[in-house]
Amino acid sequence: MAKIDISLEHVYKTFPGGTRAVIDFNAEIEHGEFMAMLGPSGCGKTTILRMIGGLEEVTEGRIHIGGKDVTDLPPSHRDTSMMFQSFALFPHRTVYENVEFSLKMQGQTKEQRAPRVWEMIKSVDLTELALRHPNELSGGQQQRVALARALISEPTVLLLDEPLGSLDYSLRAAMMVELKKFQRELGITFIMVTHSQQEALSMADKVIVMSDAVIQQIGTSRDIYENPKTKFVADFIGNNNLFKGVLKSHSGSIAFVENGDSLFYTRLPEGQRKISIGEEVFFSVRADLVHTGIHEDMANRVEGTYVTTEFMGSLETDIFEVGKGHFVHVEQHRSGRDKAYKMGDREFISWPAEAAILLQEPDVERD
Numbered sequence: 071m072a073k074i075d076i077s078l079e080h081v082y083k084t085f086p087g088g089t090r091a092v093i094d095f096n097a098e099i100e101h102g103e104f105m106a107m108l109g110p111s112g113c114g115k116t117t118i119l120r121m122i123g124g125l126e127e128v129t130e131g132r133i134h135i136g137g138k139d140v141t142d143l144p145p146s147h148r149d150t151s152m153m154f155q156s157f158a159l160f161p162h163r164t165v166y167e168n169v170e171f172s173l174k175m176q177g178q179t180k181e182q183r184a185p186r187v188w189e190m191i192k193s194v195d196l197t198e199l200a201l202r203h204p205n206e207l208s209g210g211q212q213q214r215v216a217l218a219r220a221l222i223s224e225p226t227v228l229l230l231d232e233p234l235g236s237l238d239y240s241l242r243a244a245m246m247v248e249l250k251k252f253q254r255e256l257g258i259t260f261i262m263v264t265h266s267q268q269e270a271l272s273m274a275d276k277v278i279v280m281s282d283a284v285i286q287q288i289g290t291s292r293d294i295y296e297n298p299k300t301k302f303v304a305d306f307i308g309n310n311n312l313f314k315g316v317l318k319s320h321s322g323s324i325a326f327v328e329n330g331d332s333l334f335y336t337r338l339p340e341g342q343r344k345i346s347i348g349e350e351v352f353f354s355v356r357a358d359l360v361h362t363g364i365h366e367d368m369a370n371r372v373e374g375t376y377v378t379t380e381f382m383g384s385l386e387t388d389i390f391e392v393g394k395g396h397f398v399h400v401e402q403h404r405s406g407r408d409k410a411y412k413m414g415d416r417e418f419i420s421w422p423a424e425a426a427i428l429l430q431e432p433d434v435e436r437d
């Protein structure tokens with residue numbers, strides 16, 4: 071089994087004044103893993119990161135790093151290093167001086183520091199720029215300085231708060247690849263906070279999706295995309311269609327959900343079978359798994375009215391209104407299209423039972 075670098079057990083944070091920033095946070099992060107914490111602004115991501123780094127006190131719960139309980143230890147006694155959102159470089163120091171900072175704080179002599187600093191600077195490809203100041207660097211170069219400065223102390227875990235947040239859109243894609251490559255080469259654990267679905271899903275081995283101070287789901291990008299657990303995740307990640315209904319019955323891995331005159335068949339994942347018959351439930355169907363027209367081999371069907379088409383490169387999403395204010399997205403490759411719709415056209419939309427998944431509320435202890 072892989073070594074666990076960080077574990078958080080029932081961690082809560084309530085700020086003075088009463089804001090509950092983190093509620094019942096439980097997670098394990100393996101050594102060498104690239105973990106992303108993804109969620110909208112204000113959901114508690116930075117607070118979690120700061121508690122792991124020791125910059126914020128934990129209200130309740132325990133945090134272990136490398137098997138050691140660090141909950142009550144200061145940052146200097148934790149094997150973590152933090153890269154801040156705005157890079158927070160020292161403006162009056164050169165690249166070299168920024169990078170050497172933490173070694174200097176550790177009391178190393180100039181001679182001890184120099185070879186390590188140069189090596190670090192070389193590894194982020196800044197040798198030529200070592201004597202410049204931050205304001206003489208591009209955003210991408212500043213980011214590399216921040217990375218070098220955070221890594222020089224050889225932390226076991228690097229904590230990154232929106233590391234690409236202040237970069238231009240065009241630079242971000244390149245930096246995503248670079249950061250990921252770095253993490254792989256160094257083999258250290260990265261915990262990255264981001265509100266960007268694209269950053270989280272494309273860079274991380276595992277993603278923790280958060281909303282409103284609680285974990286909604288932990289899983290690989292693929293798992294979160296293919297098997298959203300909660301209504302929030304289904305809504306936030308990918309292009310999913312949400313349906314509401316009442317759970318009528320279930321049998322093995324299939325549930326039957328009634329909505330008005332319609333009965334729908336959905337997947338009922340293991341662990342989600344606590345939901346009781348008669349309860350109001352939501353299920354989600356991926357837009358790329360629904361089809362226009364009647365398909366006899368597909369268990370589910372609704373009728374809707376064509377509204378519009380959204381274009382996204384080679385993908386097109388046809389949007390149909392199936393109930394007042396309830397829109398269903400049908401995503402397909404442009405090359406696969408066989409029909410052009412006019413506004414107001416009536417059409418059936420079909421999908422197989424396996425394309426739908428029953429959702430549940432997040433599983434947390436609120437107090």
Ligand SMILES: Nc1ncnc2c1ncn2[C@@H]1O[C@H](COP(=O)(O)OP(=O)(O)O)[C@@H](O)[C@H]1O
Nearest residue numbers: 085086089091110111112113114115116117118
């Ligand atoms: N020092 C603080 N004092 C009081 N409330 C805070 C403090 N820091 C953050 N909060 C609140 O805690 C919640 C979570 O904040 P934060 O962790 O920064 O969210 P995120 O990083 O996901 O945007 C927000 O409601 C925020 O206003």
Ligand SMILES: [Mg+2]
Nearest residue numbers: 115116117263
């Ligand atoms: Mg934040």
